[in-house]
Each structure stands twice: as C-alpha cells, then as structure tokens.
Amino acid sequence: MDTLDIIVAGGGSAGIAAALASARQGARTLLLDRQSNLGGMGTNALVHTFCGLFHPDVARGVQWLNPGIPTEIGQEMLRRTGQSAPDLMGRVYVLRQHPTLFALLADELFRAEPQLTRLSGAEWTGLERHPQGWKIEVMAQGVRRELHSRALIDTTGDATGARLLDPALCEQTEGARLYRPAYVCAFQQLAGPQDESWRLGLGAMIFRAIRDGLLPAAAMGAGFRESPFSGEAFLTIDLEAGQAHWDPFDPAKRAEVEAEGRHAALALWQFLRQEHPSFHACPPPMLPTQAGIRESARYRGDYMITGEDLAASRQFADNAALAGWPMEKRENARGPKFRYFDNPEPAGIPGRCLKNSAVPGLFFAGRCLSADHEALASLRVMGTCMATGQAAGKLAVDFVAGR
Amino acid sequence: MPPADISPATVIALLIEQQIVDPSDPLTPESDLFACGMDSLAMMQLLLHLERDFAVRISPEEMTRERFATAAALAAWLSTRKRTSA
Numbered sequence: 263m264d265t266l267d268i269i270v271a272g273g274g275s276a277g278i279a280a281a282l283a284s285a286r287q288g289a290r291t292l293l294l295d296r297q298s299n300l301g302g303m304g305t306n307a308l309v310h311t312f313c314g315l316f317h318p319d320v321a322r323g324v325q326w327l328n329p330g331i332p333t334e335i336g337q338e339m340l341r342r343t344g345q346s347a348p349d350l351m352g353r354v355y356v357l358r359q360h361p362t363l364f365a366l367l368a369d370e371l372f373r374a375e376p377q378l379t380r381l382s383g384a385e386w387t388g389l390e391r392h393p394q395g396w397k398i399e400v401m402a403q404g405v406r407r408e409l410h411s412r413a414l415i416d417t418t419g420d421a422t423g424a425r426l427l428d429p430a431l432c433e434q435t436e437g438a439r440l441y442r443p444a445y446v447c448a449f450q451q452l453a454g455p456q457d458e459s460w461r462l463g464l465g466a467m468i469f470r471a472i473r474d475g476l477l478p479a480a481a482m483g484a485g486f487r488e489s490p491f492s493g494e495a496f497l498t499i500d501l502e503a504g505q506a507h508w509d510p511f512d513p514a515k516r517a518e519v520e521a522e523g524r525h526a527a528l529a530l531w532q533f534l535r536q537e538h539p540s541f542h543a544c545p546p547p548m549l550p551t552q553a554g555i556r557e558s559a560r561y562r563g564d565y566m567i568t569g570e571d572l573a574a575s576r577q578f579a580d581n582a583a584l585a586g587w588p589m590e591k592r593e594n595a596r597g598p599k600f601r602y603f604d605n606p607e608p609a610g611i612p613g614r615c616l617k618n619s620a621v622p623g624l625f626f627a628g629r630c631l632s633a634d635h636e637a638l639a640s641l642r643v644m645g646t647c648m649a650t651g652q653a654a655g656k657l658a659v660d661f662v663a664g665r
Numbered sequence: 666m667p668p669a670d671i672s673p674a675t676v677i678a679l680l681i682e683q684q685i686v687d688p689s690d691p692l693t694p695e696s697d698l699f700a701c702g703m704d705s706l707a708m709m710q711l712l713l714h715l716e717r718d719f720a721v722r723i724s725p726e727e728m729t730r731e732r733f734a735t736a737a738a739l740a741a742w743l744s745t746r747k748r749t750s751a
Contacts, residue, residue: 352702353689458699459730465705466728469712482713485706500706597706600687 266290267662268655269398269411271386274302275644276628276651277417278368279331283655284415285378289662292409293372294384294400297551300368302419302628304644305361307554308446310489310496312336314587314645316348316355319606324348324355327586327608328649335648338367343490353602354588357645358490361448386418389426395623412623413658417651419629420511421559431618434559435635438506441556441592441642445499445523447547448489449531453540456488456495460540467538468530477533480526483595497547499526500595510558523553556592556642560633561626565614569636572609573601581610582653585646589639601639611641616654623661627654670744671719676736679718685711694737699730708733721746 270281273295281293299305304312315336317325324347326333339359340348348357372378381402388399395412416423424432434440454460468484471477483500502508503519510516527547534541565578569589586608589601603609615632617625626632627650629642640646673694680686686701703711711733712723721743732742 352700461705462708462728462730462733463725465709466712466723466725469709470723470725473713473716482709483706485704596710597704599684600702602689 266411272417273300275647279648279651280655283652285375287659294381298382299365301364305365306551308550312357313643318586332648416626417628421630437508444554502595563632575607577610578612580613582613583649584608591639625654627651673736673740
C-alpha cells in the first residue's frame with residue numbers, strides 16, 4: 263500500500279491552507295473532503311466574508327495579518343471581486359468574498375501543485391495508529407478505501423479524528439451555549455443600492471411582519487449583506503436550533519435545522535417579493551449545500567488557548583499564527599456579542615494548540631484547534647482558519663522530515 | 666394621568682441591559698448608536714423591546730435612521746409617540 267507523506271482531512275479554509283503549505287514544501291499530500299466544492303463553510307454554507315485577515319488596529323489602515331496563504335487568498339479575492347479594499351465595519355476590517363470564486367480559486371491553487379491530490383465526496387469513517395503512521399478509512403461513492411500516511415492533519419472542524427481514535431482527545435461545549443448555526447442564501451436580481459439605510463428599512467419591515475404573524479419567528483435572526491457583485495445580496499439567518507437541545511452531531515437535528523433555515527429563507531423571499539420594491543424581480547434564493555456550523559467539537563492539544571490569552575494579546579515562544587478577530591460570540595440567534603482584545607494588537611496562537619504529544623504525527627487546525635469556547639469565537643473565522651491550517655501544514659512537514 | 670416622558674437614561678439602560686449595542690466607551694444620550702454596533706439585527710431586537718416595554722406599535726415607515734441615531738433622539742421620539750397615542 264502506497265504511503266503518503268501527509269493526509270489532510272477536511273477541505274475548508276484550514277484544509278486548503280494546510281494542504282497547500284504541505285505540498286508546496288514538497289510533501290506528497292492528499293486532501294479528502296466530504297463535499298465537492300473546496301472552501302468548506304465559505305462555499306458550501308455561503309459564508310461570504312473573510313474575517314481575521316487583518317491587523318486589529320484599524321487606525322494603522324489595512325495591514326495583512328498572516329503572511330503566506332491567508333494573504334495570498336485574500337489579495338486574490340480582492341482582485342477577482344473587483345474590490346479595492348476590505349470594508350471597515352465598526353472596529354474591524356472585513357473582506358467580502360464570493361463563494362463561487364473561492365471554490366474556483368481553490369481549484370486553481372490545487373491544480374498548480376503536482377504533489378497534491380484530492381478526493382471529493384469522501385466520508386472519513388475510520389482511523390488507526392500504526393508504527394509508521396496512520397491508516398485512514400474513507401467511504402466514497404459507496405466504496406470503502408484505506409489510505410496510509412505518515413502524518414495527518416484534521417481540518418474537519420468537528421475533530422473527527424479524535425472522535426474516531428479516542429474521544430478523550432476532544433471536547434464539546436453544552437448545547438445551550440454552542441455558537442448557533444447560520445443559514446445563508448443568495449438573493450439575485452435585486453434592484454437599487456443595498457446600503458445601510460436599505461438594510462435598516464428591510465429590518466424594520468421584517469420585524470413588523472414577524473410581529474404581525476406574517477413571517478416565522480426564525481426570521482428575527484435575518485440580516486442582508488451585499489455581495490461584491492451588484493444585484494446580489496446574501497441573507498444570513500442565525501438559527502436558535504432548539505437552543506439547549508442543539509447537537510451538531512445529531513443528523514436528525516441537522517435535518518431540522520436545515521429545514522428551518524430553508525423555510526425561513528423562502529418565507530422571506532415570498533414576503534419581500536410582494537412587499538419590497540428591491541425584490542420584485544427576484545427568483546427564489548440560491549440555497550446553500552448546508553447550514554453554516556460555527557462550533558462543534560475541538561481538540562485538547564498540548565495547550566488550550568483561552569479567551570483571556572486573546573484579550574491580553576498574549577504572545578508565545580511557539581507562535582504559529584496570529585489572531586486578530588474579536589471574540590464574536592453567537593450563543594443565541596439575537597445577534598453577536600463582541601469581546602474585543604484589550605488593546606488592538608494581535609494575539610499569538612501557539613503551535614501547541616495544533617498538536618498533542620500523546621498522538622505524534624496528528625495535527626489539527628481551523629475550527630477544531632485546541633481552544634476554549636471563548637477563544638473559539640475569534641479563532642473559528644475563515645481568515646484565521648487559513649492561518650492555523652498553514653501552520654499545521656508546516657508542522658506536519660517538519661514531523662515527516664524528522665525535524 | 667398623562668403618560669410619563671421617556672428619558673434618554675431609560676433608553677440607555679435598555680440598550681445596555683439587553684446588549685443591543687456594544688459600546689467601547691460608556692453610552693451618553695448623544696452617542697452615535699450606529700457607531701456602537703447597531704445594525705439591522707440589533708435594531709430588530711431593539712424594536713422588540715421598545716414595543717414590549719413602552720407599549721407602542723412601530724411601523725416600518727417610522728423607523729428612520731435619525732430617530733434611532735442616539736438615545737436622546739429615540740427618547741424624544743418615543744415620548745412624543747406615547748403622548749399622541751395616549
């Protein structure tokens with residue numbers, strides 16, 4: 263059986279960066295993903311903003327925070343969407359991205375790496391440790407396959423490797439406090455400008471309709487944000503998802519949440535098409551492949567970074583990446599609660615958050631890195647996931663090289 | 666008995682208590698609420714509390730940026746609104 267250097271499991275922002283970082287250093291790398299579009303939440307869930315790409319001190323102007331792949335992807339997205347700069351939203355810079363362009367950009371970046379292969383539609387079903395590395399079992403198109411690698415990077419967002427190998431390697435916040443899922447869909451053929459007063463007017467109209475019983479209560483979590491392309495806007499609905507009963511690993515609950523999101527989105531489309539002039543010509547919104555998941559399970563690494571570390575902009579001797587996004591807590595569907603860093607300075611993310619000495623050769627990055635619930639509110643965003651993914655790719659290459 | 670006026674302090678208390686906005690400095694009656702993080706989602710939550718706490722019904726046409734720009738503006742408008750509907 264052919265043994266690869268590195269397998270990356272999960273094709274989201276972190277997985278893309280991990281696989282590219284690994285392949286660009288010459289490691290024979292394979293990425294497996296259950297979806298067919300690379301980009302994770304940024305394509306399949308239509309999450310349309312890259313957060314965490316910039317230095318938190320906006321007084322300095324736009325400064326890219328993490329060199330390498332995060333900056334490369336961010337700059338390329340700016341160019342391809344025809345934007346000249348990210349948006350200043352309150353106290354942070356945000357880059358509007360387009361999910362379709364993100365998937366295509368990831369394809370191009372992957373095609374340029376001869377050392378990198380990719381499996382789509384592959385569900386990760388088994389994991390075993392061997393003296394020479396890892397045996398990974400996947401189910402793809404009804405066929406079970408075995409893959410072997412010397413190092414493994416888990417960028418599934420769900421700590422799937424830990425749950426397959428030893429659940430004690432991961433942890434999960436209780437359902438009531440998990441950051442809520444978001445349902446995002448794309449509205450096209452909108453008329454007129456979509457500025458702040460447009461959004462406020464729309465919010466007031468939706469509010470009245472909910473109170474008058476014309477729209478479902480779930481629409482209270484609805485907000486529109488303009489796409490980088492005219493005539494298009496993304497609707498994001500934060501869902502309560504049964505609040506305390508939410509469990510992202512329960513497929514029946516996932517089905518309920520997806521249906522709740524679709525129902526709210528379609529109710530809003532029908533209502534706005536009748537009542538709001540911008541929406542008269544709108545076809546039904548384009549639905550995501552899946553609802554956006556903000557939090558599920560996280561690894562317990564050699565270090566668990568905390569909200570306090572981030573608030574204090576703490577630096578570590580083994581800094582592997584930098585965090586700059588505030589802790590954006592969404593424990594309910596009533597809007598985010600931000601906790602900003604005490605000073606507008608980036609915080610370090612130590613390499614120890616991306617590995618556990620008890621399982622050498624296993625690395626993790628993105629949403630399932632080793633962080634507490636509070637810190638995850640900052641570290642889960644796509645720009646930061648790219649940075650931790652890139653760092654995990656480098657650590658895995660060092661491990662394979664015996665460094 | 667005429668309805669009591671709604672003070673800016675009452676509005677500020679509501680904004681803080683319900684975490685509608687997220688100010689970096691203490692809110693004053695003249696603080697720009699939109700600069701403190703008020704967006705369409707936060708505004709919908711605010712409308713919900715205003716309707717419940719002050720027994721008003723707010724139509725979308727009344728929801729202008731100017732009326733919701735500061736606690737003082739909002740308190741003044743709500744007071745007028747209560748007097749005319751009383």
